[in-house]
Amino acid sequence: MLKRAGGAAMPDGSGGTTLADAVRERIGARLAATDAELARRYPGDPGTRQPVHTVYVPADAFAEDTVRSWGDQALAALDAHAPDAAALAGVLGLPADVAGTVHERVRAKLRREPVEDLRIDFEDGYGNRPDAEEDAAAVAAARTVTAVVAAGTAPPYLGIRMKCLEAAVRDRGIRTLDLFLTGLLAGGGLPDGLVLTLPKVTFPEQVAAMAALCGEFERAAGLPNGRIRFEIQIETTQAILGPDGAAGVPRLIDAAGGRATALHYGTFDYSAACGVGAAHQSPDHPVADFAKAVMQAAAAGTGVRLSDGSTNVLPVGPTERVHAAWRLHYGLVRRALARAYYQGWDMHPGHLPTRYAAVYAYYREGLDATAARLAAYVARTGGEVLDEPATARALSGDLLRGLDCGALDPAEVTGRTGLGPADLAALAGRPAR
Numbered sequence: 001m002l003k004r005a006g007g008a009a010m011p012d013g014s015g016g017t018t019l020a021d022a023v024r025e026r027i028g029a030r031l032a033a034t035d036a037e038l039a040r041r042y043p044g045d046p047g048t049r050q051p052v053h054t055v056y057v058p059a060d061a062f063a064e065d066t067v068r069s070w071g072d073q074a075l076a077a078l079d080a081h082a083p084d085a086a087a088l089a090g091v092l093g094l095p096a097d098v099a100g101t102v103h104e105r106v107r108a109k110l111r112r113e114p115v116e117d118l119r120i121d122f123e124d125g126y127g128n129r130p131d132a133e134e135d136a137a138a139v140a141a142a143r144t145v146t147a148v149v150a151a152g153t154a155p156p157y158l159g160i161r162m163k164c165l166e167a168a169v170r171d172r173g174i175r176t177l178d179l180f181l182t183g184l185l186a187g188g189g190l191p192d193g194l195v196l197t198l199p200k201v202t203f204p205e206q207v208a209a210m211a212a213l214c215g216e217f218e219r220a221a222g223l224p225n226g227r228i229r230f231e232i233q234i235e236t237t238q239a240i241l242g243p244d245g246a247a248g249v250p251r252l253i254d255a256a257g258g259r260a261t262a263l264h265y266g267t268f269d270y271s272a273a274c275g276v277g278a279a280h281q282s283p284d285h286p287v288a289d290f291a292k293a294v295m296q297a298a299a300a301g302t303g304v305r306l307s308d309g310s311t312n313v314l315p316v317g318p319t320e321r322v323h324a325a326w327r328l329h330y331g332l333v334r335r336a337l338a339r340a341y342y343q344g345w346d347m348h349p350g351h352l353p354t355r356y357a358a359v360y361a362y363y364r365e366g367l368d369a370t371a372a373r374l375a376a377y378v379a380r381t382g383g384e385v386l387d388e389p390a391t392a393r394a395l396s397g398d399l400l401r402g403l404d405c406g407a408l409d410p411a412e413v414t415g416r417t418g419l420g421p422a423d424l425a426a427l428a429g430r431p432a433r
Contacts, residue, residue, distance in 0.1 A: 041254075042301035045397075047430035049404040050305055051116035051157050052359050053346045054264070058125040059137045059160070064147055067155055071114025073349035077315065078107065081322045082353070091323045092330045092357060098364045106356045109406055114352055116405070117157035117343075120145075122176050123164070123199050131172070138176045142183025149191045159195035161233075165206045174213065181228070185221055195261070196230040200269065202238045204248070204255035211257045229259040231307075235266030237273045240291050249298035260304050263295045264345070267309030283309050283332050283344070292341065308336045310345035315354070326354045333358035342401060356405075363402035370395050371416035374427070378419065396427035 057066055082088040082103075089099035120141045122134065129137070141160060148154040160180055163173030177196070184190050198210050214228040232252055234240065242248040253260050270291055271281035282288065292308065299306055311332055315325035329351055336344055337359070346355055374395040396419075402408035403421065414420055425431065 043303050045430045046303045052405050054117040055115050056119050056121045059120050059122050062120045067115045070349040071110045074352035075110045077350045078353045081319050102360045109356050115155040118155050120160045123161050138179035142180050146187030157193040157195050161197035164200035199233040202236045204251040207252050207255040211259045229261045231262040233264045235269035240294050262305040264307040265309045308341040308344035310347050314348045315350035330354040330358045337362045360407040363407035375417045396424040
């Protein structure tokens with residue numbers, strides 16, 4: 001007879017153990033603090049919708065009709081330069097089997113929800129103004145946000161980019177943030193989709209100061225602790241590689257104390273900081289790829305999301321020039337999607353058609369293969385690819401993102417996989433929505 005170390009006899013052939021239960025218990029106790037730290041630092045995906053883009057509008061240009069105006073301008077550009085599916089396919093090289101659906105869904109999106117995330121910009125897009133002028137703009141921004149939220153015309157996500165916390169503009173940035181948030185409270189409260197952006201971060205102490213600032217406002221306004229969170233813009237080389245040679249991004253996330261929601265790559269500030277010439281500053285430059293790879297590794301598992309930067313090539317002028325800009329933008333968005341950067345910046349209404357065309361084509365081109373692989377995984381029937389749980393998370397995550405942005409419909413996803421949104425969320429490791 002085999003015996004366990006604890007002394008209980010085991011039937012022949014049934015196996016046995018050598019270690020006493022107390023050993024397992026001691027190992028568990030030894031790793032309890034590590035378990036807690038893993039859960040704190042790496043909680044996983046937050047389970048909420050991630051916008052496919054962020055639109056930046058100077059604070060003095062933001063108005064109640066801004067979102068509708070962008071949608072109308074984007075539709076006009078589409079009508080003028082790619083009025084039907086064949087024309088859009090010819091410009092962007094869309095496969096024939098998805099071109100019609102993509103063109104139709106892009107038009108519907110531009111009518112229904114042309115902007116998913118909008119940032120009222122008090123930083124580079126606004127510049128330095130007299131204090132009285134910026135005060136008035138901050139108050140007006142709060143009133144306008146309150147109005148569009150009440151009217152049901154606000155994008156799902158909306159907020160401001162304040163000035164950074166460097167000494168020269170620190171007081172101005174804090175005052176603008178205070179005026180904006182106070183104005184929102186006076187108008188009825190902070191909207192669910194509120195997003196704040198902290199630019200030009202260099203050291204973790206600046207992020208910690210922003211977190212402290214949010215906490216102070218919450219206490220003063222009687223808000224729940226942690227209600228106010230923010231994005232961190234990665235625009236400086238020091239944010240990527242610190243003076244001691246260590247990666248800076250994990251320290252920035254940690255310094256936020258759980259308030260960081262996303263990391264946004266700043267194409268032009270970061271490229272310029274690396275000495276890249278103006279003609280070569282682009283989201284696909286090698287310095288950009290390096291920075292974004294560091295951001296990606298640092299954010300993985302933390303619940304902090306990623307956003308690519310923008311292109312400054314605008315689709316304006318004659319059709320030939322618009323088409324060239326569209327092809328560039330479409331290619332950059334598709335490249336980012338393949339690299340798991342599911343969000344990016346758009347700086348002009350003319351970028352909206354190619355943003356949505358790229359996103360919709362990406363998810364629709366992969367729908368059949370993604371759904372088939374996921375269905376085979378769930379049914380344990382195998383197939384041409386042997387997928388693991390980690391791949392199932394990725395497959396279901398792709399389908400959820402496609403549903404969120406309107407590229408896919410629930411019926412076609414369920415019809416191909418047999419899975420509903422709650423099933424997909426469970427496979428993706430997200431909280432049920």
